Amino acid sequence: MAVAEPDFLAELGAWLRIPSVSARPEHAVDVRRSAEWLCEALWRAGFPVAELWETAGHPAVFAEWPATDPAAPVILVYGHHDVQPVEQDEWDTPPFEPVRRGDELFGRGAADDKGQVVSHLFAARLAVAACGGQAPPVTLKVLVEGEEESGSRHFATLLRGHRERLACDAVIVSDTPMLGPQTPSICIGMRGLADCEIDVFGPDRDIHSGSFGGGVPNPAHALAELVAAMHDGLGRVALPGFYDRVRPLDGRERAALARLPFDETRWLRESAQSGAAVGEAGFSTLERIWARPTAEVNGLWSGYTGPGNKTVIPRSAHAKISFRLVPNQQPGEVITAFREFVADRLPAGMRVVIRAGGPGVRPCVTPADSPVLQAAIRAVGAVFGGEVLLTREGGSGPEADLAEILAVPVVFVGFGLSDDRIHAANERVLVSRLLKGAEALGELWIDLGSGAAG
Amino acid sequence: MAVAEPDFLAELGAWLRIPSVSARPEHAVDVRRSAEWLCEALWRAGFPVAELWETAGHPAVFAEWPATDPAAPVILVYGHHDVQPVEQDEWDTPPFEPVRRGDELFGRGAADDKGQVVSHLFAARLAVAACGGQAPPVTLKVLVEGEEESGSRHFATLLRGHRERLACDAVIVSDTPMLGPQTPSICIGMRGLADCEIDVFGPDRDIHSGSFGGGVPNPAHALAELVAAMHDGLGRVALPGFYDRVRPLDGRERAALARLPFDETRWLRESAQSGAAVGEAGFSTLERIWARPTAEVNGLWSGYTGPGNKTVIPRSAHAKISFRLVPNQQPGEVITAFREFVADRLPAGMRVVIRAGGPGVRPCVTPADSPVLQAAIRAVGAVFGGEVLLTREGGSGPEADLAEILAVPVVFVGFGLSDDRIHAANERVLVSRLLKGAEALGELWIDLGSGAAG
Numbered sequence: 001m002a003v004a005e006p007d008f009l010a011e012l013g014a015w016l017r018i019p020s021v022s023a024r025p026e027h028a029v030d031v032r033r034s035a036e037w038l039c040e041a042l043w044r045a046g047f048p049v050a051e052l053w054e055t056a057g058h059p060a061v062f063a064e065w066p067a068t069d070p071a072a073p074v075i076l077v078y079g080h081h082d083v084q085p086v087e088q089d090e091w092d093t094p095p096f097e098p099v100r101r102g103d104e105l106f107g108r109g110a111a112d113d114k115g116q117v118v119s120h121l122f123a124a125r126l127a128v129a130a131c132g133g134q135a136p137p138v139t140l141k142v143l144v145e146g147e148e149e150s151g152s153r154h155f156a157t158l159l160r161g162h163r164e165r166l167a168c169d170a171v172i173v174s175d176t177p178m179l180g181p182q183t184p185s186i187c188i189g190m191r192g193l194a195d196c197e198i199d200v201f202g203p204d205r206d207i208h209s210g211s212f213g214g215g216v217p218n219p220a221h222a223l224a225e226l227v228a229a230m231h232d233g234l235g236r237v238a239l240p241g242f243y244d245r246v247r248p249l250d251g252r253e254r255a256a257l258a259r260l261p262f263d264e265t266r267w268l269r270e271s272a273q274s275g276a277a278v279g280e281a282g283f284s285t286l287e288r289i290w291a292r293p294t295a296e297v298n299g300l301w302s303g304y305t306g307p308g309n310k311t312v313i314p315r316s317a318h319a320k321i322s323f324r325l326v327p328n329q330q331p332g333e334v335i336t337a338f339r340e341f342v343a344d345r346l347p348a349g350m351r352v353v354i355r356a357g358g359p360g361v362r363p364c365v366t367p368a369d370s371p372v373l374q375a376a377i378r379a380v381g382a383v384f385g386g387e388v389l390l391t392r393e394g395g396s397g398p399e400a401d402l403a404e405i406l407a408v409p410v411v412f413v414g415f416g417l418s419d420d421r422i423h424a425a426n427e428r429v430l431v432s433r434l435l436k437g438a439e440a441l442g443e444l445w446i447d448l449g450s451g452a453a454g
Numbered sequence: 455m456a457v458a459e460p461d462f463l464a465e466l467g468a469w470l471r472i473p474s475v476s477a478r479p480e481h482a483v484d485v486r487r488s489a490e491w492l493c494e495a496l497w498r499a500g501f502p503v504a505e506l507w508e509t510a511g512h513p514a515v516f517a518e519w520p521a522t523d524p525a526a527p528v529i530l531v532y533g534h535h536d537v538q539p540v541e542q543d544e545w546d547t548p549p550f551e552p553v554r555r556g557d558e559l560f561g562r563g564a565a566d567d568k569g570q571v572v573s574h575l576f577a578a579r580l581a582v583a584a585c586g587g588q589a590p591p592v593t594l595k596v597l598v599e600g601e602e603e604s605g606s607r608h609f610a611t612l613l614r615g616h617r618e619r620l621a622c623d624a625v626i627v628s629d630t631p632m633l634g635p636q637t638p639s640i641c642i643g644m645r646g647l648a649d650c651e652i653d654v655f656g657p658d659r660d661i662h663s664g665s666f667g668g669g670v671p672n673p674a675h676a677l678a679e680l681v682a683a684m685h686d687g688l689g690r691v692a693l694p695g696f697y698d699r700v701r702p703l704d705g706r707e708r709a710a711l712a713r714l715p716f717d718e719t720r721w722l723r724e725s726a727q728s729g730a731a732v733g734e735a736g737f738s739t740l741e742r743i744w745a746r747p748t749a750e751v752n753g754l755w756s757g758y759t760g761p762g763n764k765t766v767i768p769r770s771a772h773a774k775i776s777f778r779l780v781p782n783q784q785p786g787e788v789i790t791a792f793r794e795f796v797a798d799r800l801p802a803g804m805r806v807v808i809r810a811g812g813p814g815v816r817p818c819v820t821p822a823d824s825p826v827l828q829a830a831i832r833a834v835g836a837v838f839g840g841e842v843l844l845t846r847e848g849g850s851g852p853e854a855d856l857a858e859i860l861a862v863p864v865v866f867v868g869f870g871l872s873d874d875r876i877h878a879a880n881e882r883v884l885v886s887r888l889l890k891g892a893e894a895l896g897e898l899w900i901d902l903g904s905g906a907a908g
Binding site: 023024025084085087090150151177190191193195197202203204205206207208209210211212213214215216217218220221223224225226227228229230231268271272273274275276277278279280285288289292293294296297298299300301302303304305306307308309310311312313314317318319320322324347348349350351357393394395396418421422423424425 | 476477478479538539541544604605631644645647649651656657658659660661662663664665666667668669670671672674675677678679680681682683684685722725726727728729730731732733734739742743746747748750751752753754755756757758759760761762763764765766767768771772773774776778801802803804805811847848849850872875876877878879880
């Protein structure tokens with residue numbers, strides 16, 4: 001089985017030109033265009049049913065292609081058609097004008113997640129062709145949401161509202177990277193996410209730092225002190241009860257992580273592009289980024305930030321803060337703990353407002369004994385070659401909702417790489433990996449349809 | 455002696471319409487227009503000489519009106535014609551369209567410092583009229599710079615270059631407030647200023663807080679930790695050697711400050727508009743804001759600050775930080791101490807750049823035995839009524855350069871109020887105070903010309 005590369009690039013290239021940035025209200029029309037484009041692409045791929053599903057926010061896309069055998073397994077493919085915001089001036093080429101250089105295809109969404117969704121369109125074609133050209137060997141359902149990059153605010157409601165049409169035996173998620181270009185791997189866990197914005201208010205207006213400085217509190221200092229206190233000297237998150245629900249890694253899990261080929265120096269240089277690996281004392285870097293919870297400032301602003309100087313005590317200071325969570329932490333409880341943490345430390349003369357970004361995302365793990373996971377390991381191993389290693393992913397998606405609301409295992413079969421610069425400037429994907437990914441998914445549908453797993 | 459209010463408001467109103475924001479490059483042409491306007495206003499007031507003095511930045515204005523008696527004292531008036539930047543959307547009325555409501559005149563620069571400079575134009579007219587209409591009783595020189603609100607970068611060079619034409623017996627500065635509307639006062643000291651911008655660099659680009667969070671350092675955290683460490687638990691600035699040169703307040707000075715009528719509750723509510731008076735342990739609020747040094751964050755920014763969330767570890771974090779200084783601190787030494795402070799604390803994997811905002815401003819005090827100070831106390835007391843109290847000012851101007859380069863005492867005779875909202879939205883001035891100020895200055899020229907002080 002093989003995919004025609006020009007066809008693949010024509011579809012993906014057209015989709016990448018739609019700036020479906022779900023976090024920016026001015027792009028709402030583009031997110032809708034992106035959903036409409038995907039419906040048409042699903043029809044072109046052969047899906048007999050493809051429809052827009054409205055939400056209170058951006059629309060999702062649902063498609064279905066039943067197997068001939070009504071007893072065949074039912075697989076729900078999950079992906080997202082929205083993309084991260086872009087800082088235009090940091091990109092070498094315009095983010096919504098895809099450019100190919102060698103095996104690299106540059107553009108916002110190339111890896112996260114449009115490229116991987118397009119792999120599914122071609123995987124379905126491959127599997128159908130291999131089974132006589134009429135229907136796939138498993139019943140394929142596809143759900144591609146439009147709000148993943150802005151917190152999947154309405155995703156749980158969408159799942160609950162369409163639970164019957166979404167009924168399936170397993171969910172396949174293609175929104176994760178492999179360990180390395182020569183190292184096929186499957187992710188068996190993602191971290192959860194809780195996020196909030198904090199506003200610290202001091203004086204009723206910006207006041208003169210000469211006339212008043214030294215005599216009244218500065219909200220920028222207060223916010224800095226809160227951020228500094230978020231971690232203790234050992235790099236642990238200092239929120240009350242933050243670790244109470246954290247399921248400790250057992251010896252077998254730690255040994256499996258330690259056995260993975262991980263070149264920290266290369267990871268620092270090429271992926272993280274950071275000068276040092278630091279974090280919670282007593283844990284390795286892979287443990288820290290995949291299996292331990294975090295607290296991070298994503299944005300910070302206060303006072304005068306223009307050119308020159310303006311000697312004010314700012315009236316307010318603001319931060320966007322997010323927490324990555326591991327089983328069995330709950331997003332709502334973490335935001336509550338952050339509120340307590342702040343309330344305990346707020347200096348005199350300050351007022352604070354904390355707004356949760358939404359319900360958050362629960363952490364998610366794939367059961368090790370899932371037959372779909374075992375089939376995915378076989379298919380990925382057959383196409384990419386070599387032992388398929390089991391990894392985790394530090395990022396977060398709405399996978400926990402899929403697992404919980406649909407009551408099925410979630411298996412992550414993704415084809416990106418950790419240095420694809422998702423969420424950053426110059427996002428790219430390796431085209432060859434998306435094509436092989438389509439092949440592997442086609443093999444997986446055939447494997448599952450043959451009754452080897454079901 | 456009295457000033458014709460409509461004439462006064464016509465002059466000041468026209469000047470306030472020129473947005474002479476020296477910190478913003480796009481306003482350079484307006485700062486020049488402001489200087490040109492002032493030259494013409496000085497000619498209208500009767501000054502035989504008024505000229506633009508170029509600097510490497512924005513132009514200053516110099517004017518001179520010799521007394522008939524060549525032995526009369528020579529007084530140099532200092533002010534500035536540039537203004538602070540504005541945040542348009544925080545103003546109730548457009549900042550450069552002056553509006554009068556009752557005794558209040560609203561507009562950027564109304565109090566700081568255009569209103570007070572216009573008082574000098576009318577004071578000169580009054581004193582000339584009182585002395586026969588030909589010349590003032592003292593030789594009046596006027597120097598109004600265009601870079602005070604952006605650090606007076608070229609002021610010392612300007613003073614050195616024109617030292618002979620600026621030769622005088624004393625400098626009168628009108629850029630300070632009185633203690634209260636019913637409490638005439640004269641300021642006898644201002645704090646100095648050192649400022650800088652700090653950039654903390656982490657990863658080479660914004661990176662995904664899920665993929666990398668917990669494993670690499672976050673520059674927003676590092677900056678927050680630096681800011682939090684800038685003060686110790688007693689509210690003291692924690693830079694190495696920061697207090698080494700600070701001349702302690704003696705018992706007489708502290709007693710004089712304690713004797714001043716200062717309603718802290720009202721000051722908090724109406725001037726500082728803050729919820730609490732906090733600061734260095736062991737000092738009163740007036741001591742803290744007038745006679746003790748400070749460290750303040752004026753601006754702070756890092757990462758994603760737009761709507762929604764973007765879960766990145768920011769590539770960098772930035773702050774604008776300024777220090778208010780008291781005798782005998784030196785701005786350059788304080789910035790050096792800040793560099794040491796940061797170097798001692800910078801976490802692994804971070805790079806830092808600190809840029810000083812300029813040479814800074816030294817603190818300045820008026821000698822208690824200055825005869826010009828004594829004459830100013832008499833004139834202000836006569837016009838405003840009651841005992842004239844001696845205060846200090848927490849803000850900073852280039853007065854220390856005037857005192858040092860011209861080798862004369864600097865006396866502060868200002869007519870603003872601490873709740874004029876200078877440097878903030880809705881800056882205003884009380885018109886009646888500017889008119890009385892003009893009268894008091896006219897009296898002062900007559901007093902000094904009579905030989906009572908010289």
